Amino acid sequence: ELVDQLSKLPSPGLRDQFQLLSLSSSRSTVYYDIGNDWQSNWRKDIAASDIKPDAQALATRLTQISTVEEVAGLRQGVSFSVIPVLVDNTSSEAVARLYPFFLSRGINVVTPNKKAFSSELTLYEEIVAASLKTGTRFYNESTVGAGLPIISTIKDLIATGDKVTKIEGVFSGTLSYIFNEFSDGKSRDGPSFSSIVSVARQKGYTEPNPADDLNGADVARKLTILSRYIPSLRDKLPDGYKSVSTKSLVPAALDGVRSGDEFVEKLSGYDQEFDKLRSDAFEEDKVLRFVGVIDVASGVIKADLERYTNTHPFVTSLGGSDNIVMFHTERYGARPLIVQGAGAGAAVTAMGVLGDLLRFL
Numbered sequence: 001e002l003v004d005q006l007s008k009l010p011s012p013g014l015r016d017q018f019q020l021l022s023l024s025s026s027r028s029t030v031y032y033d034i035g036n037d038w039q040s041n042w043r044k045d046i047a048a049s050d051i052k053p054d055a056q057a058l059a060t061r062l063t064q065i066s067t068v069e070e071v072a073g074l075r076q077g078v079s080f081s082v083i084p085v086l087v088d089n090t091s092s093e094a095v096a097r098l099y100p101f102f103l104s105r106g107i108n109v110v111t112p113n114k115k116a117f118s119s120e121l122t123l124y125e126e127i128v129a130a131s132l133k134t135g136t137r138f139y140n141e142s143t144v145g146a147g148l149p150i151i152s153t154i155k156d157l158i159a160t161g162d163k164v165t166k167i168e169g170v171f172s173g174t175l176s177y178i179f180n181e182f183s184d185g186k187s188r189d190g191p192s193f194s195s196i197v198s199v200a201r202q203k204g205y206t207e208p209n210p211a212d213d214l215n216g217a218d219v220a221r222k223l224t225i226l227s228r229y230i231p232s233l234r235d236k237l238p239d240g241y242k243s244v245s246t247k248s249l250v251p252a253a254l255d256g257v258r259s260g261d262e263f264v265e266k267l268s269g270y271d272q273e274f275d276k277l278r279s280d281a282f283e284e285d286k287v288l289r290f291v292g293v294i295d296v297a298s299g300v301i302k303a304d305l306e307r308y309t310n311t312h313p314f315v316t317s318l319g320g321s322d323n324i325v326m327f328h329t330e331r332y333g334a335r336p337l338i339v340q341g342a343g344a345g346a347a348v349t350a351m352g353v354l355g356d357l358l359r360f361l
């Protein structure tokens with residue numbers, strides 16, 4: 001999706017300022033020379049390649065080609081800079097742990113991958129330090145709310161001197177979709193929980209293993225990422241998302257099932273437990289929504305399944321995979337700054353990544 005969006009940028013103009021130099025899947029890598037027609041060939045090139053992904057080789061390639069191009073430009077009397085950027089579109093922890101390596105070698109990073117920014121604080125600090133030392137930048141808009149302007153909003157609020165007092169919202173596209181479909185407040189029963197999880201997965205909302213959405217970890221990671229922008233909370237979560245108080249919806253017996261296919265298949269054995277949650281909420285004239293809260297004064301950071309009446313904005317405003325994030329701040333007073341819209345799916349996620357890439361121009 002990202003390569004498609006990149007190749008559809010207006011040309012002449014924006015698209016010509018980008019050159020794809022390498023592309024990797026988990027199995028193979030391709031390298032392109034400057035001027036190579038990557039836009040037409042990338043699908044078949046990556047499928048045909050038997051070169052294995054190698055971070056060291058990629059870093060060498062990116063730094064060498066930047067220098068060669070700049071020297072060639074100077075020989076022709078044109079002065080310009082080549083800005084190498086690594087785009088990590090995986091959810092791999094191993095790839096995320098390489099950011100300090102790339103940043104310290106002059107390679108910028110753009111990613112929707114939450115792992116590096118929501119794991120232990122020391123990794124986050126290494127990333128920030130490598131970026132400051134070399135002047136390289138990292139952008140991660142799509143790590144929270146996919147393409148929705150949430151990271152840019154919190155950064156601007158803080159940088160301009162506002163004080164965030166509370167952030168609350170629906171941060172998971174998957175759990176938003178699931179509960180919008182599962183618990184609409186119109187009847188005590190409805191479609192089975194596992195069937196809706198399966199559709200959310202087909203629609204591309206879930207993490208590679210939907211258990212990472214249902215166990216609340218994805219929301220806890222987003223809360224960690226946001227907390228680290230708030231000065232008084234920056235150091236509060238030394239172990240990252242694991243330090244967030246988090247409600248898991250994964251049945252205990254399915255903890256540790258790492259195959260997404262197996263997880264979804266086995267989840268159907270627990271549909272009756274979820275039916276009961278829905279009918280209990282219905283008895284109270286309420287619906288279920290999975291929400292996240294960062295309360296700055298009390299330091300409470302939590303991800304939980306809550307019940308809401310049908311008039312609450314988390315119910316009236318949301319459909320599909322929508323996220324809603326309310327920023328309560330000093331300047332925004334009694335009426336919060338609200339960002340809302342689709343928070344998952346390939347198109348909106350890639351848009352956030354491409355928007356970050358455009359920041360380098």
Ligand SMILES: NC(=O)C1=CN([C@@H]2O[C@H](COP(=O)(O)OP(=O)(O)OC[C@H]3O[C@@H](n4cnc5c(N)ncnc54)[C@H](OP(=O)(O)O)[C@@H]3O)[C@@H](O)[C@H]2O)C=CC1
Binds near residue numbers: 025095205208344
């Ligand atoms: N989907 C969404 O709505 C959103 C996703 N995100 C984040 O975006 C990222 C991607 O999500 P999504 O596209 O849904 O996930 P997918 O599982 O669809 O895609 C992940 C891709 O990463 C590749 N990959 C895995 N490990 C490596 C590796 N070591 N080297 C190179 N490639 C690798 C896989 O390649 P292969 O095909 O070879 O296995 C696969 O193509 C995740 O971090 C997710 O959290 C963020 C916001 C929203």
Ligand SMILES: N[C@@H](CC=O)C(=O)O
Binds near residue numbers: 174206213
């Ligand atoms: N799986 C995540 C994708 C976006 O971060 C979600 O459902 O929100």
Ligand code: NA
Binds near residue numbers: 142143144149150151
């Ligand atoms: Na975002």
